[in-house]
Amino acid sequence: MPEPRANTRTETRASTETxxxxxxxxxxxxxxxxxxxxxxxxxxxVLGFNETKARKHMLEVHxxxxxxxxxxxxxxxxxxxxxxxxxxxxxxxxPDETR
Amino acid sequence: xxxxxxxxxxxxxLPVVAPLLDIIRExxxxxEKSLAAPQALHDLDQEFRxxxxxxxxxxxxxxLRGLLxxxxxxxxxxxxxxxxxxxxxxxxxxxxxxxxQLRERRLKVLGDEALETGDxxxxxxxxxxxxxxxxxxxxxxxxxxIIQHLDSTIIGR
Numbered sequence: 001m002p003e004p005r006a007n008t009r010t011e012t013r014a015s016t017e018t019x020x021x022x023x024x025x026x027x028x029x030x031x032x033x034x035x036x037x038x039x040x041x042x043x044x045x046v047l048g049f050n051e052t053k054a055r056k057h058m059l060e061v062h063x064x065x066x067x068x069x070x071x072x073x074x075x076x077x078x079x080x081x082x083x084x085x086x087x088x089x090x091x092x093x094x095p096d097e098t099r
Numbered sequence: 100x101x102x103x104x105x106x107x108x109x110x111x112x113l114p115v116v117a118p119l120l121d122i123i124r125e126x127x128x129x130x131e132k133s134l135a136a137p138q139a140l141h142d143l144d145q146e147f148r149x150x151x152x153x154x155x156x157x158x159x160x161x162x163l164r165g166l167l168x169x170x171x172x173x174x175x176x177x178x179x180x181x182x183x184x185x186x187x188x189x190x191x192x193x194x195x196x197x198x199x200q201l202r203e204r205r206l207k208v209l210g211d212e213a214l215e216t217g218d219x220x221x222x223x224x225x226x227x228x229x230x231x232x233x234x235x236x237x238x239x240x241x242x243x244x245i246i247q248h249l250d251s252t253i254i255g256r
Contacts, residue, residue, distance in 0.1 A: 031199075033199050035239060035243065038191070038242055041191075085136070086155060086192070088199060090138065
């Protein structure tokens, strides 16, 4: 996957320190193509979920259209989004504004 | 102790599957320059977004080559394809890429609900759409097969 952005590149951003410290959410969106078993398998493989947790999030995606599957530092969130996208899931990165 | 490599061989119906390969090859060519699942990357700067998409595209192309290589001389002589530790993951991903592209380019007529439930009146489809939907179902079957038989030992590791 692309190398995580170097700290120097974030200099142009406002409040760099704050941004790096802030939490980011990895959100998976529903699509009509991917099989339920496939999504469960991807969650287990990419995010290390057990079967129960993977099924819970898969059903959330299926029934509610989206599921927050991970929250944490930006760099790791980016890595998860990239890997989920490699598996052709629609995954997006969102700032976690609940904190 | 030597670990036994898991391998699953499946005998397919040549007359049924061979005609679907033309669609798979055609869609693979379409996917050389675009992602099967276009992603919203608004939060990335332009340079990083370019590298990100480039790497996704490269991986997608490699996976599709893996899927196409499944249909080799053994398939055309005996109808047999083999899944193993090396090719399972790329093939499962490539099946998804092709299925997404089928939805986008060949099966719009069906609508998403029909695709999701599989509740499709095949007799009501024209030849092109019927073939595309057969391909869509065939690739889902390949995925299920790999996930069921190889998941815990190979993909889940």
